Amino acid sequence: MVKEATLKSQFDAEELAELLEPQEHTSTPPDDPSLKLSLLNYISFMGCSQHAYEAARKNTRQCYPDIELLSYYRVARQARLLSGVITWEHHMCFKGCLGFTGPFADLEQCPDCGQSRYEEKDLEDSDGERKVPRKVFTTFPPGPQIQAKWKHLDTAEDMFYRWKKTEDLRRERGQSDDPLNIYDDILCGKAYLDLVDDGSITEYDTVLMLSIDGAQLHEHKESNCWIYIWILVDIGPDKRYKIRNILPGGIIPGPYAPKDLDSFLFPGLAHVSALQREGLHIWDAYHRRRAISLLYLFLVLADAVAMAQLSGSVGHHGRKGCRLLCGLLGRNKIHGAHYYPALLRPNGFETHRTSSHPDIDINSLPIPTPQGYKTDLFHIISSRTETEYKRRRFNAGIGKPSIFAGMSRILPLPTCFAGDLMHQPVLNLACLLFDLWCARPGARDHNRFTVWPWAVLTGDVWKRHGEFVSRVARYLPTSFGRTPRNPQEKISSGYKAWEFLNYIYGEGPGVFYGVLPDVYYFHFCRLVRAIRIIHQHSISREQLATAHELLLQWVLDFEIIYCDRNPDRLHFVRQCVHSLTHLARETHRLGPLWLSSQWTMERVIGYLGSLLRQPSNPFRNLAAQTKRVAHTNALVAMWPDFERTKGDPHGSEDLGNSYLLLGPKDTSHHQLLPIEREALNIFFSGYPDAEDIDRQTVYRWGRLRIPTEQVARSRWKELERCSDMARTDRNVKVCTESI
Amino acid sequence: MSRYAPSQSNLVWHVYVLNGSQISRHGVVSFAEVHFYFIKVFGDGPRAFALISLYSPPNEHILRSTSDTLVVCRHQHERELTVIDVKSILSVIAMAPFPFLIDGHGNQYFMIEKMGLGVIKADALEDNE
Numbered sequence: 001m002v003k004e005a006t007l008k009s010q011f012d013a014e015e016l017a018e019l020l021e022p023q024e025h026t027s028t029p030p031d032d033p034s035l036k037l038s039l040l041n042y043i044s045f046m047g048c049s050q051h052a053y054e055a056a057r058k059n060t061r062q063c064y065p066d067i068e069l070l071s072y073y074r075v076a077r078q079a080r081l082l083s084g085v086i087t088w089e090h091h092m093c094f095k096g097c098l099g100f101t102g103p104f105a106d107l108e109q110c111p112d113c114g115q116s117r118y119e120e121k122d123l124e125d126s127d128g129e130r131k132v133p134r135k136v137f138t139t140f141p142p143g144p145q146i147q148a149k150w151k152h153l154d155t156a157e158d159m160f161y162r163w164k165k166t167e168d169l170r171r172e173r174g175q176s177d178d179p180l181n182i183y184d185d186i187l188c189g190k191a192y193l194d195l196v197d198d199g200s201i202t203e204y205d206t207v208l209m210l211s212i213d214g215a216q217l218h219e220h221k222e223s224n225c226w227i228y229i230w231i232l233v234d235i236g237p238d239k240r241y242k243i244r245n246i247l248p249g250g251i252i253p254g255p256y257a258p259k260d261l262d263s264f265l266f267p268g269l270a271h272v273s274a275l276q277r278e279g280l281h282i283w284d285a286y287h288r289r290r291a292i293s294l295l296y297l298f299l300v301l302a303d304a305v306a307m308a309q310l311s312g313s314v315g316h317h318g319r320k321g322c323r324l325l326c327g328l329l330g331r332n333k334i335h336g337a338h339y340y341p342a343l344l345r346p347n348g349f350e351t352h353r354t355s356s357h358p359d360i361d362i363n364s365l366p367i368p369t370p371q372g373y374k375t376d377l378f379h380i381i382s383s384r385t386e387t388e389y390k391r392r393r394f395n396a397g398i399g400k401p402s403i404f405a406g407m408s409r410i411l412p413l414p415t416c417f418a419g420d421l422m423h424q425p426v427l428n429l430a431c432l433l434f435d436l437w438c439a440r441p442g443a444r445d446h447n448r449f450t451v452w453p454w455a456v457l458t459g460d461v462w463k464r465h466g467e468f469v470s471r472v473a474r475y476l477p478t479s480f481g482r483t484p485r486n487p488q489e490k491i492s493s494g495y496k497a498w499e500f501l502n503y504i505y506g507e508g509p510g511v512f513y514g515v516l517p518d519v520y521y522f523h524f525c526r527l528v529r530a531i532r533i534i535h536q537h538s539i540s541r542e543q544l545a546t547a548h549e550l551l552l553q554w555v556l557d558f559e560i561i562y563c564d565r566n567p568d569r570l571h572f573v574r575q576c577v578h579s580l581t582h583l584a585r586e587t588h589r590l591g592p593l594w595l596s597s598q599w600t601m602e603r604v605i606g607y608l609g610s611l612l613r614q615p616s617n618p619f620r621n622l623a624a625q626t627k628r629v630a631h632t633n634a635l636v637a638m639w640p641d642f643e644r645t646k647g648d649p650h651g652s653e654d655l656g657n658s659y660l661l662l663g664p665k666d667t668s669h670h671q672l673l674p675i676e677r678e679a680l681n682i683f684f685s686g687y688p689d690a691e692d693i694d695r696q697t698v699y700r701w702g703r704l705r706i707p708t709e710q711v712a713r714s715r716w717k718e719l720e721r722c723s724d725m726a727r728t729d730r731n732v733k734v735c736t737e738s739i
Numbered sequence: 740m741s742r743y744a745p746s747q748s749n750l751v752w753h754v755y756v757l758n759g760s761q762i763s764r765h766g767v768v769s770f771a772e773v774h775f776y777f778i779k780v781f782g783d784g785p786r787a788f789a790l791i792s793l794y795s796p797p798n799e800h801i802l803r804s805t806s807d808t809l810v811v812c813r814h815q816h817e818r819e820l821t822v823i824d825v826k827s828i829l830s831v832i833a834m835a836p837f838p839f840l841i842d843g844h845g846n847q848y849f850m851i852e853k854m855g856l857g858v859i860k861a862d863a864l865e866d867n868e
Contacts, residue, residue: 468838475835480853501854509809510837510849522804529806535855550806594855653778655787659826661776675817676774676790683788683822689781698777704789710831710853716775730773731834733852734791734827
């Protein structure tokens with residue numbers, strides 16, 4: 001179905017005309033000042049109620065009677081027309097089973113649960129004439145949103161980042177097939193460069209990532225919903241993940257989890273599929289010419305549950321449960337249905353029915369391949385009986401063809417399904433480690449009386465450790481984001497991924513020193529070292545090799561020092577442990593994995609959540625706010641002037657190379673102390689042309705912004721603050737040129 | 740001045756400027772507390788400096804035994820007061836009190852760097868919330 005989609009069947013005549021013939025765009029905003037002011041207010045009042053917009057409109061009219069601003073309804077309409085962004089609403093099952101799209105488009109009842117598609121009362125009252133859908137989901141087709149990105153000189157230049165960087169990388173690589181020395185973007189990954197080499201991706205193509213995740217809008221489960229977005233790889237990593245450059249994809253209301261996710265993604269994917277074959281017409285404002293852009297769907301990002309649905313795999317507890325579909329054989333307990341990716345065969349498993357295979361060599365783990373996937377899938381769909389299907393599904397780890405198999409321009413399945421740096425090594429692994437260290441019920445084995453040497457985070461030790469962690473918080477600079485709360489009190493109640501990241505991989509080696517027994521502590525440090533490398537913005541080839549070695553060793557050691565071939569402890573080896581073995585290889589394939597992780601989705605969900613106004617009907621409101629974000633993103637792309645980025649703060653001093661001195665500043669000469677004078681004397685005596693420099697007095701500055709966009713403060717200003725809770729931003733890492 | 744070479748401790752890094760092009764600097768890494776910043780005017784224009792106090796070099800034994808993850812330094816207060824060009828500042832880090840005596844000395848701090856520095860920058864839009 002996805003394969004056969006055409007643009008003509010998706011848009012009405014007027015929309016189609018606009019999609020096929022994007023007009024050259026004058027880069028001045030609309031000439032009508034009252035229209036411009038209306039739009040500016042519409043954009044600036046994002047996240048405020050309609051009343052705020054109407055109030056500003058009334059106030060303007062009171063002072064300037066000549067200026068008649070558009071009503072909220074009309075400005076929203078203008079925003080839609082000018083941006084060209086289109087919104088589709090499709091009916092869905094009231095219980096969330098499926099969307100009435102594709103093969104289900106003509107049904108009047110859900111084939112799964114039998115719920116009626118339309119309001120029954122309306123149907124009855126009107127003798128079946130009035131069909132009011134009981135529930136709808138929203139799709140924002142990416143085509144028009146991408147067109148908007150090309151319509152202004154500046155944004156079009158941003159879109160050219162990918163091709164510019166590609167040419168740099170190809171020059172650097174020359175003729176050789178050697179891997180690059182530095183990985184600092186998705187474009188450095190082998191997967192992308194191979195596609196360029198074989199001509200699959202060229203200058204004007206649009207390279208997309210699809211990211212989907214469940215979101216809880218409020219504290220109640222009733223507000224669960226599913227959101228997906230498109231991320232443009234064409235834009236540089238410094239701007240790619242900003243809200244303004246994210247393309248909303250669709251909103252699927254809850255609270256019931258979508259059972260047939262494919263049917264909800266169908267409208268968006270069919271649209272992309274059509275653009276992959278027919279091409280997207282764009283007006284390139286940078287080179288001032290028309291072009292045709294073929295879409296390429298590069299990666300699919302999702303949390304584990306959604307990913308299993310999208311890739312058609314059996315899920316993480318299956319015998320081949322790795323989400324990358326690498327095919328590693330798991331082992332199950334004697335009477336257990338859940339499989340664990342343990343490399344070492346537990347004692348007494350020599351005659352186990354399904355898990356008797358010998359130890360697996362960590363240096364020859366299987367890697368996911370398109371050929372293997374194809375063979376397995378063919379095998380599955382050619383099953384003749386239910387029993388045969390079940391047996392083959394069990395052996396292959398996949399249960400059905402993926403909806404993405406219908407896409408023509410996508411990384412070959414299953415390599416288009418990415419791992420996730422946020423869930424697996426951060427959230428899931430943290431959960432496992434604390435299950436073990438705190439001896440939480442999630443990890444307890446059969447024999448409740450065995451003493452675990454690593455289970456030290458209990459009682460007073462755990463309490464003292466928690467207090468230590470909360471004391472450390474105030475020493476973390478503000479640029480570190482959310483500081484870890486006291487884990488002893490908060491770890492099981494909504495500890496956030498960001499907190500875990502700072503706690504385990506940032507503070508970890510310091511706060512667990514002298515707490516964990518030596519063997520377990522040094523083992524943990526090796527993990528920290530590797531994960532820190534994997535999270536770097538830019539990773540050198542040597543560092544990646546180091547990380548790979550450490551991670552493999554860690555996984556093997558984990559089975560030795562925690563599980564000890566004890567069949568009762570097989571459940572320690574969760575998929576998150578196995579996922580570590582993929583991290584370095586995946587980095588080589590896709591560049592730094594943070595750039596293709598669910599962190600972006602997490603932030604988008606947070607942002608959209610903050611815009612919500614009407615908790616009584618959160619889904620409708622979410623769809624409306626997301627629509628407004630889509631319109632605004634397109635308008636700002638077309639006229640960047642609509643949203644001025646902030647200039648340098650008043651009274652700052654630009655030093656070049658992205659260093660900027662910031663106030664506060666001394667208003668009169670500061671007389672240096674003798675030891676300070678001494679330091680200046682020593683420094684300037686060896687400094688060129690510094691004979692005439694005053695070494696007695698200075699004007700002090702309080703803060704400095706550096707290229708990492710962090711702001712370093714100073715002892716001078718920080719010690720003046722009296723709050724105990726204030727964070728510490730005055731410690732820096734310094735590099736002086738080698739002598 | 741106390742220093743240690745990054746090549747030995749594996750603390751090699753690469754520095755980025757905002758347009759994405761890359762300068763890699765090789766030199767000596769140290770950790771410091773900034774007292775204040777100041778400008779001096781030279782023939783070719785103003786240049787900015789920082790008065791800092793250096794932390795001691797990291798304890799080699801702890802560093803090595805923890806796979807280069809635990810960087811513990813002593814705070815030396817005014818003893819290591821020195822001046823640097825502000826452009827040699829690479830990043831803002833945390834130095835948190837380390838509640839153990841090392842070789843009989845207290846006043847120890849351990850260093851924490853920001854994870855994934857520079858990848859996902861604060862969104863100007865979200866700052867306003």
